Amino acid sequence: MTIENRRELKFSTGPSEEIELITAEGVFTPNATTSLLIQAVRDSINEPVDLLDLGCGTGVLGLALYLKGLTKSKVCASDLSQSAVMCSRKNFERYGCPAEVRAGSLFAPWSGERFDIVIDDISGIAQGVADISPWFQGVPCDTGEDGVDLVVDIIRDAPHHLVDGGMFFFPVLSLSNVDVILKVANECFGSLKRVGRQDWPLPAELKKHMPLLRKLHEEGSIKLEERFGMVVCYTEVYCATNP
Secondary structure: OOOOOOEEEEEEEEOOEEEEEEEOOOOOOOOHHHHHHHHHHHHHOOOOEEEEEEOOOOOHHHHHHHOOOOEEEEEEEEEOOHHHHHHHHHHHHHOOOOEEEEEOOOOHHHOOOOEEEEEEOOOOOOHHHHHHOOOOOOOOOOOOOOOOHHHHHHHHHHHHHEEEEEEEEEEEEOOOOHHHHHHHHHHHOOEEEEEEEEEEEOOHHHHOOHHHHHHHHHHOOOOOEEEOOEEEEEEEEEEEEOO
16 A cells, blocks of 8 residues: 655654654644653653554654664554554654554554553644644544543543553643643543643744634633733643553
8 A cells, every 4th residue: 555645754853863754644743742752751761661652643753762772672553544554654664663553543453452651642732723723734633622532531541551650641732621631630540740841832823813712711721821922832741650
């Protein structure tokens, strides 16, 4: 099976580190959240692990950890998009990284399997924001009114796919209902620790929609901060430990 409309991109995974990737239409492009996740996981582990990357896209997360010697026999990865699965397989092959990439929704491809580390890079922003953003070009984004639907489902299922002492890494964006996501995470895990944060200005494409964004903020669906005349958003990465 061929990858239609494939193209090449380069993605920085750290200072003086760059990965060349194959991607295609409908495959999520790695971004600043991806970089923050990579750094958070690298800072949190110091030996090779059995790894599952949910919503793998191009496979860049698994590759970045493999190239640092932080994965065991193979990287496990999955994505709902068949195009993403094919791109990931090609990218793992390019770098000689042993990998098993499956197609399917959330944890469905990994029934009964457990891992040392699970990384979730599946989107969690309010649907109203996703609809007006430039980030999901052809990529499904069915996250619910306040952006928590997919993330909460993953958090609730994650403990069943971790070994004792396993770690679950996930991002939280302020363009979603942060309070609900963290409440569920605290209910499902014995320990929850923030391991990364990055503030960023609201993109120009979204500034045109400030009335909608302020309405979502007032309803509690998202969080906005205004500093020195700028609207600021943030991304945080959390590490949850199996209870």
